[in-house]
Amino acid sequence: MILDVTDFSDGHVLQSDVCIVGAGAAGIAMALELIDSGIDVLLLESGGLGAEPDAQALYQGTVQNEQLHSPPDRYRQRRFGGTTTIWGGRCMPFDPIDFEARDYVPHSGWPFGIEELSPFYPKANRLVEAGAFAYTAEEAFDRPSRPMIAGWSPAHYTSNTLERFSCPTDFGTRYGHKLRAASNIRVVLHANVTGLHLNAAGTHLDSLSVRSLKGRSLSVRASRYVLAAGGLENARLLLANRDVHAQGIGNPHDVLGRYYMCHIAGTVGALKIDRPLDDVWHGYDMTDDGIYVRRRLALRPEVQRASGIGNFIVRLHHPRITDPAHRNAILSLLFLAKLIIPYEYGKRLHGGESADLQTWFRHMGNVASGPLDAAAFAWHMFTQRALAARKFPSIIIKSKANLFSLDFHSEQQPNPQSRVSLTGDRDALGMPRLKVDWRYTSGDVDTVSRAIALLSGDINETKVGRLDYDASQLEMEMTRYGAYGGHHLGTARMGTDPRSSVVNARCRVHGIDNLFLAGAATFPTSSQANPTLTLIALALRLANDLKEGRA
Amino acid sequence: MGAAGFIGRRVVAALSASDWAAAVAASRRTGGAADAVVVDATDEASLGAAFSGIDGIVNCVAGDGDTIRRNADAVFGAASRLNQPPRIVHLGSMAAYGSAVGRVDETAPLLGDLDEYSKAKAAADVRALAYPAAVILRPGIVYGPQSPWWSDRIARLLMAHRLGDLGARGDGYCNLVHVDDVARSVLLALRTPAAGQAFNVAMPSPPTWNEYFQRYARALRAVPLRRISARRLAVELRIVAPACKLLEIGARLAGARSAALPPPIRPWLLKLCAHEIILDVAKAQTVLGMQWMPLDAGLQSAADWFRGGGRT
Numbered sequence A: 001m002i003l004d005v006t007d008f009s010d011g012h013v014l015q016s017d018v019c020i021v022g023a024g025a026a027g028i029a030m031a032l033e034l035i036d037s038g039i040d041v042l043l044l045e046s047g048g049l050g051a052e053p054d055a056q057a058l059y060q061g062t063v064q065n066e067q068l069h070s071p072p073d074r075y076r077q078r079r080f081g082g083t084t085t086i087w088g089g090r091c092m093p094f095d096p097i098d099f100e101a102r103d104y105v106p107h108s109g110w111p112f113g114i115e116e117l118s119p120f121y122p123k124a125n126r127l128v129e130a131g132a133f134a135y136t137a138e139e140a141f142d143r144p145s146r147p148m149i150a151g152w153s154p155a156h157y158t159s160n161t162l163e164r165f166s167c168p169t170d171f172g173t174r175y176g177h178k179l180r181a182a183s184n185i186r187v188v189l190h191a192n193v194t195g196l197h198l199n200a201a202g203t204h205l206d207s208l209s210v211r212s213l214k215g216r217s218l219s220v221r222a223s224r225y226v227l228a229a230g231g232l233e234n235a236r237l238l239l240a241n242r243d244v245h246a247q248g249i250g251n252p253h254d255v256l257g258r259y260y261m262c263h264i265a266g267t268v269g270a271l272k273i274d275r276p277l278d279d280v281w282h283g284y285d286m287t288d289d290g291i292y293v294r295r296r297l298a299l300r301p302e303v304q305r306a307s308g309i310g311n312f313i314v315r316l317h318h319p320r321i322t323d324p325a326h327r328n329a330i331l332s333l334l335f336l337a338k339l340i341i342p343y344e345y346g347k348r349l350h351g352g353e354s355a356d357l358q359t360w361f362r363h364m365g366n367v368a369s370g371p372l373d374a375a376a377f378a379w380h381m382f383t384q385r386a387l388a389a390r391k392f393p394s395i396i397i398k399s400k401a402n403l404f405s406l407d408f409h410s411e412q413q414p415n416p417q418s419r420v421s422l423t424g425d426r427d428a429l430g431m432p433r434l435k436v437d438w439r440y441t442s443g444d445v446d447t448v449s450r451a452i453a454l455l456s457g458d459i460n461e462t463k464v465g466r467l468d469y470d471a472s473q474l475e476m477e478m479t480r481y482g483a484y485g486g487h488h489l490g491t492a493r494m495g496t497d498p499r500s501s502v503v504n505a506r507c508r509v510h511g512i513d514n515l516f517l518a519g520a521a522t523f524p525t526s527s528q529a530n531p532t533l534t535l536i537a538l539a540l541r542l543a544n545d546l547k548e549g550r551a
Numbered sequence B: 001m002g003a004a005g006f007i008g009r010r011v012v013a014a015l016s017a018s019d020w021a022a023a024v025a026a027s028r029r030t031g032g033a034a035d036a037v038v039v040d041a042t043d044e045a046s047l048g049a050a051f052s053g054i055d056g057i058v059n060c061v062a063g064d065g066d067t068i069r070r071n072a073d074a075v076f077g078a079a080s081r082l083n084q085p086p087r088i089v090h091l092g093s094m095a096a097y098g099s100a101v102g103r104v105d106e107t108a109p110l111l112g113d114l115d116e117y118s119k120a121k122a123a124a125d126v127r128a129l130a131y132p133a134a135v136i137l138r139p140g141i142v143y144g145p146q147s148p149w150w151s152d153r154i155a156r157l158l159m160a161h162r163l164g165d166l167g168a169r170g171d172g173y174c175n176l177v178h179v180d181d182v183a184r185s186v187l188l189a190l191r192t193p194a195a196g197q198a199f200n201v202a203m204p205s206p207p208t209w210n211e212y213f214q215r216y217a218r219a220l221r222a223v224p225l226r227r228i229s230a231r232r233l234a235v236e237l238r239i240v241a242p243a244c245k246l247l248e249i250g251a252r253l254a255g256a257r258s259a260a261l262p263p264p265i266r267p268w269l270l271k272l273c274a275h276e277i278i279l280d281v282a283k284a285q286t287v288l289g290m291q292w293m294p295l296d297a298g299l300q301s302a303a304d305w306f307r308g309g310g311r312t
């Protein structure tokens, strides 16, 4: 059932077997998995059913360098459904290599291999509504699907792996009815967890303090607790509770909040493909189950090993929108639509740069030169994205000149200097605010520049076309928009050694026998992949541990 | 009884194929077969005459709420008057359980609170249970070749991409059972000593309605499956369904067959798609010895029939 803090009197003590904090992707996935398990579950959510500015304001904080990271109240949502209320829905699993300890990636290695997550990926894929767990063109289609570039096989890259797309599914609206109907699940809205109270020995979590912005206080007593408040907030909650452990819970060795990773992404170069237009396909296909999928170029694992660089993928992309030199009516239309595109999506489209009047006029000129193209595109986006329940995932523009840019998404290495910490400032509930100091390393620059150079070599070697890019500008391009938004990883990393990790291989906080973390904070490394599918698989694994008494 | 209907025809065929029964097909109209009788299934007197000399009765009569009630009264009334009340296998429906959710076995109360049909089905079951030699079968969603709704209309809606993945609205369970499995359960019920008992008849781990649409669409090659938005469903209910109704009335006045018209999506169908009920069929398996046709094979048989031009 779904309740509100106001359904309880001030000071009420809620009891349950399992208490989950945060109803986002991870928290809701776990609660769904526990339906009819016989376990009594309490799911505490800070926000309400819709967006509420005062709840969202609890996420405010500061950033060390505004060029490198967006403010902490952006790219996450404090409401029922969490950040899935605005996510993009791009899904793919981690690759086997991501779990390996690689000597060329400092601090790499998960305490297990991909086989630990394999049993849970298909179900995670169903929950995000991305259809069958089939991530190569061969598995996803029982007919041949269009190659990216016909007959092209680059030495260092594959082009048969797919991204699959969620609707994008908002977990709150999609699964709220299931939680409402479940007799063993109680969701409590407007319930902000503020205090985590350990026993005197600091080995067991006794209770939680819950507060609402309207001033109601409750407490919770459960046998087992799961923090699923998101990749930044999980760390904040643990750091902020210092009454028993002076450095925060799970932090005797100053690991908590460190190793903060996002992804490194950017758009570079001009790729001209010397093949017939029909031989090149960089758009979406649809599987029989109705899912949008798209090919990308993925750096082969053996090449990563041989070159000593991180995981990396790249997609064929349209030229940069902001520069009207592309003379493309559709891209200019998108530029002009700037004002109606949400911040989180506008950033990479428009670059946050302010354009002069002349630029605006040149974009208008572009639109005027191809009004039919622009109108057809607008209609397509209106019917297939704005109105559709399964949305056309992104902007695809077929270049009549076979001209593309490269849109890359790269692993970011774990780095203890990249971190979040608390400031002296407090939010409306008295919780210390977060400061984000995101940093990248020379290893990250190296991954991007070597991977692009390898691709350039492949293109030359196979004479498929020409890639022009300015190698000296790569570092600027990969940080032009700062850290990739919305992927908050590594702040409470998983490992076997408490001196270098916060949770163990089963996501339990070292040294605390009944406190678990769900979400991407536990990822020791970042992969090339977007995180949500994997964090849901990990959450389902944890839910099964709870169900089967392993946790 | 109801031998000309979708389920009745299969039961007659299965009985005729057996080496222990001679089927007498009773229906409103006779198909002209030698062993067929014409009866009014809601008229006790008419039935009394037809029942004489019969060892077992299978009641597959379908209709609206009123017909269902009157049929039950007539059948069980007429049979009770016979010297030796014969075994009656009565085709009930999961609709008798009404709005019940979760795993539902035969001991669940007959809420019958969904609509007139569900109420009448529950009432008919109560009537049947008062008869000493009745076995009640409560099938779920009976599909297979010639199923008017679950194989024909759904197929047409899927082909037109008017139905598909309904999201949260298709999370209900679709308790499918192939019509041949229903016919087999009838034969088993005639011969198993189980008087006074009811049996759920449906596949054991049913798919959700979304999954059923997806698998049937695949069998029909009506892919890719489309995601149907809430907005679109609202248009179906408020605009398309009334328009279909008008067309249907027009066609009837013009003397044309309304089955050729585009089928409407009705509110009851959407309610069903969201209904999270699972029929527990353990009893049919252990007591009757039922086994079930695999879903993909069953859906393929329905798709082949539909694609072969089958219409109801």
Ligand SMILES: Cc1cc2nc3c(=O)[nH]c(=O)nc-3n(C[C@H](O)[C@H](O)[C@H](O)COP(=O)(O)OP(=O)(O)OC[C@H]3O[C@@H](n4cnc5c(N)ncnc54)[C@H](O)[C@@H]3O)c2cc1C
Pocket: A021, A022, A023, A024, A025, A026, A027, A044, A045, A046, A047, A074, A075, A076, A077, A078, A079, A080, A081, A082, A083, A084, A086, A087, A088, A089, A090, A091, A191, A192, A193, A194, A228, A229, A230, A231, A233, A237, A344, A345, A485, A486, A487, A488, A518, A519, A520, A530, A531, A532, A533, A535
């Ligand atoms: C614009 C954008 C696009 C994205 N696109 C993609 C994509 O294409 N692919 C992908 O894989 N990922 C994407 N993501 C990331 C994805 O949204 C997150 O990975 C995912 O939502 C994280 O799930 P979570 O459950 O850990 O956190 P969240 O979904 O953020 O949920 C955390 C929940 O905890 C609640 N909470 C927080 N603090 C408290 C507290 N103290 N007490 C109680 N409750 C609390 C919050 O209100 C929230 O409901 C995107 C993100 C953004 C912003």
